[in-house]
Amino acid sequence: MRKVQGMEVLGLLFLVMIPVFVRTGKAETNTFLINCGTNSSVNVDDRRWVGDLAPDSNLTVSSGIVATNSTFNGDSIYAPLYRTARFFTNSLNYTFKVARESYFLRLHFYPLSFQDYDVNQSSFSVVANGLKLVSNFKVPSEISHSSSYLQSSGTNSSSFVLIKEYFFDVDTDVFVIEFIPAKGSFGFVSAIEIVPVVDNVFVDSVNKVGGGANSYLNLSKRGIETMYRLNVGGSEIKSSDDELWRTWGVDSGYMLTADAGSETTNSSTITFTSANETSVAPLLVYETARTMSNAQVLEKRFNMSWKFEVDPDFDYLIRLHFCELDVDKANQRIFRIYINNQTAADRFDVFSKAGGKNTPYHQDYFDVLSPKINTLWIQLGPDTAGGASVTDAFLNGLEIFKLSRNGNLARIEIHNPEGNKMSMSQILLAGIGAALFMLIFCFCKRRRNKPGDTKNNSPDGGHCFFMGLLLIVLLIARDHREVRIQLGLWPLLELVVGSH
Ligand SMILES: *[C@@H]1O[C@H](CO)[C@@H](O)[C@H](O)[C@H]1NC(C)=O
Ligand SMILES: *[C@@H]1O[C@H](CO)[C@@H](O)[C@H](O)[C@H]1NC(C)=O
Ligand SMILES: *[C@@H]1O[C@H](CO)[C@@H](O)[C@H](O)[C@H]1NC(C)=O
Ligand SMILES: *[C@@H]1O[C@H](CO)[C@@H](O)[C@H](O)[C@H]1NC(C)=O
Ligand SMILES: *[C@@H]1O[C@H](CO)[C@@H](O)[C@H](O)[C@H]1NC(C)=O
Ligand SMILES: *[C@@H]1O[C@H](CO)[C@@H](O)[C@H](O)[C@H]1NC(C)=O
Ligand SMILES: *[C@@H]1O[C@H](CO)[C@@H](O)[C@H](O)[C@H]1NC(C)=O
Ligand SMILES: *[C@@H]1O[C@H](CO)[C@@H](O)[C@H](O)[C@H]1NC(C)=O
Ligand SMILES: *[C@@H]1O[C@H](CO)[C@@H](O)[C@H](O)[C@H]1NC(C)=O
Ligand SMILES: *[C@@H]1O[C@H](CO)[C@@H](O)[C@H](O)[C@H]1NC(C)=O
Ligand SMILES: *[C@@H]1O[C@H](CO)[C@@H](O)[C@H](O)[C@H]1NC(C)=O
Numbered sequence: 113m114r115k116v117q118g119m120e121v122l123g124l125l126f127l128v129m130i131p132v133f134v135r136t137g138k139a140e141t142n143t144f145l146i147n148c149g150t151n152s153s154v155n156v157d158d159r160r161w162v163g164d165l166a167p168d169s170n171l172t173v174s175s176g177i178v179a180t181n182s183t184f185n186g187d188s189i190y191a192p193l194y195r196t197a198r199f200f201t202n203s204l205n206y207t208f209k210v211a212r213e214s215y216f217l218r219l220h221f222y223p224l225s226f227q228d229y230d231v232n233q234s235s236f237s238v239v240a241n242g243l244k245l246v247s248n249f250k251v252p253s254e255i256s257h258s259s260s261y262l263q264s265s266g267t268n269s270s271s272f273v274l275i276k277e278y279f280f281d282v283d284t285d286v287f288v289i290e291f292i293p294a295k296g297s298f299g300f301v302s303a304i305e306i307v308p309v310v311d312n313v314f315v316d317s318v319n320k321v322g323g324g325a326n327s328y329l330n331l332s333k334r335g336i337e338t339m340y341r342l343n344v345g346g347s348e349i350k351s352s353d354d355e356l357w358r359t360w361g362v363d364s365g366y367m368l369t370a371d372a373g374s375e376t377t378n379s380s381t382i383t384f385t386s387a388n389e390t391s392v393a394p395l396l397v398y399e400t401a402r403t404m405s406n407a408q409v410l411e412k413r414f415n416m417s418w419k420f421e422v423d424p425d426f427d428y429l430i431r432l433h434f435c436e437l438d439v440d441k442a443n444q445r446i447f448r449i450y451i452n453n454q455t456a457a458d459r460f461d462v463f464s465k466a467g468g469k470n471t472p473y474h475q476d477y478f479d480v481l482s483p484k485i486n487t488l489w490i491q492l493g494p495d496t497a498g499g500a501s502v503t504d505a506f507l508n509g510l511e512i513f514k515l516s517r518n519g520n521l522a523r524i525e526i527h528n529p530e531g532n533k534m535s536m537s538q539i540l541l542a543g544i545g546a547a548l549f550m551l552i553f554c555f556c557k558r559r560r561n562k563p564g565d566t567k568n569n570s571p572d573g574g575h576c577f578f579m580g581l582l583l584i585v586l587l588i589a590r591d592h593r594e595v596r597i598q599l600g601l602w603p604l605l606e607l608v609v610g611s612h
């Protein structure tokens with residue numbers, strides 16, 4: 113029980129998907145639930161996960177080390193999946209024979225202690241059918257980063273496991289997931305989940321934030337990573353309550369003012385306009401909402417604002433889920449939607465868009481993030497120009513997807529791909545440079561000074577030393593963003609060195 117909290121957080125972060133049942137029809141043969149590093153199959157959350165040592169004929173695993181830690185006693189429900197993992201010091205392929213259709217892929221990484229492998233030293237990449245998913249991936253630091261982000265925003269939680277979710281259109285007969293350790297390092301994977309998606313969860317033509325014509329996103333040729341999936345104004349929705357085994361987290365930890373909107377729930381029965389809409393979101397998402405009825409918010413004419421950390425220099429698909437629960441006429445409730453401070457929609461009338469009250473509706477937006485922006489703001493506010501009687505904005509659910517660029521979904525490390533530690537050789541180089549500079553500088557000084565005028569030599573020596581020191585600092589700072597920030601050199605040096 114005590115670890116369930118960790119799992120909930122996880123949901124907030126990267127979306128969980130725990131197990132997957134064998135479903136009916138077409139999906140049946142194409143669902144894979146793999147428990148890595150074991151011979152035995154386990155039932156977790158009523159679903160059967162097959163050990164990768166005893167794979168069926170549709171899965172082959174190329175290599176790897178089987179890791180078990182029987183002392184692991186974490187989360188009571190999911191523990192069976194995370195007691196074993198497959199470690200690798202060389203490239204490892206999981207090759208699945210699949211039908212050509214769309215899939216959710218979920219990779220579970222639980223940092224397991226095993227023999228002499230210090231999981232904090234692991235670093236690896238993952239490539240799926242040629243698309244790079246992660247690169248220089250360090251699970252423990254990813255986990256501690258997301259925990260501290262949530263904690264800093266007031267949420268009382270930490271996560272213990274990382275679950276990454278991707279959506280693919282597979283147009284070959286095999287799906288190859290390639291795990292590649294960094295040079296001299298190793299990697300691991302705890303569980304793999306492949307869930308077929310029969311309905312059209314995504315459409316290609318999407319409104320671009322800031323106006324203009326719809327963008328054609330070419331989604332079938334791109335990979336999609338789920339960054340956030342939230343049930344706004346409600347509680348966590350567990351994977352077992354979602355047809356495609358998605359987990360929907362709670363939104364309050366991402367809000368600028370956590371109580372900026374009050375939570376509302378449905379008063380009458382909500383109905384989908386067509387049966388296949390459950391593949392977009394379960395009904396539970398539409399039964400709760402956050403509404404701008406907080407007096408503080410209304411008086412100050414504030415927005416309800418959510419802020420998310422994302423990877424810069426990627427395209428994002430933002431999906432907002434709505435269901436009008438109160439108003440029963442068109443043009444009665446009108447509000448505005450902003451994404452990253454730009455207007456995504458004005459005069460937004462959910463009743464009209466959905467075609468009625470208690471009717472689920474979702475709206476997608478497309479935004480391109482520049483290399484300098486690593487946050488995504490979603491804001492809803494009143495639209496007073498429309499003359500509607502109600503201008504309180506509301507939101508039921510929210511999803512943020514990152515779209516691949518040039519076959520890459522991995523975060524691009526602009527400043528220092530090797531991590532943030534200064535390497536010995538860089539310090540050495542800086543030192544040599546500084547020493548050279550000192551030599552030349554002192555030499556010039558000496559030549560300018562009249563011979564015998566020894567009095568001036570000692571202050572010049574101090575000067576030289578100071579200049580040398582400054583040079584060392586500048587050389588190091590040039591390549592290290594953290595040092596620049598710590599020294600307060602950030603604004604100055606950012607101008608000088610640009611986005612080095
Ligand atoms: C896994 O099971 C198979 C068949 O039951 C057996 O041959 C194999 O030795 C087992 N492997 C391990 C590592 O236990
Ligand atoms: C492997 O896949 C084929 C077709 O996709 C299916 O007919 C077969 O039952 C699968 N085998 C197993 C062991 O699941
Ligand atoms: C894994 O699969 C990729 C792509 O099919 C291939 O290039 C690579 O050689 C394979 N690696 C191993 C270790 O089998
Ligand atoms: C299992 O994990 C514990 C604690 O993380 C560690 O001390 C122990 O060495 C691990 N066991 C094995 C067999 O690696
Ligand atoms: C790994 O790093 C985390 C902090 O990032 C630390 O709490 C943990 O003890 C480390 N584990 C090992 C085995 O060094
Ligand atoms: C944080 O979590 C701990 C343990 O679950 C609990 O005892 C504590 O009351 C929580 N604090 C807040 C502020 O929610
Ligand atoms: C549901 O079915 C309708 C009619 O066949 C289709 O137009 C729509 O795109 C489908 N929606 C999803 C999410 O698959
Ligand atoms: C989609 O592809 C078309 C042509 O293939 C291209 O012009 C367009 O820019 C692409 N759209 C995006 C968003 O990349
Ligand atoms: C929404 O309404 C339905 C039917 O009246 C009810 O079963 C469900 O519990 C309600 N949901 C919430 C979150 O109040
Ligand atoms: C949006 O505005 C907020 C303050 O209102 C600011 O902190 C943030 O950086 C802006 N975001 C972008 C992408 O301009
Ligand atoms: C709401 O957010 C938008 C975009 O950041 C901003 O332009 C607008 O001034 C905000 N409205 C209020 C009332 O703060």
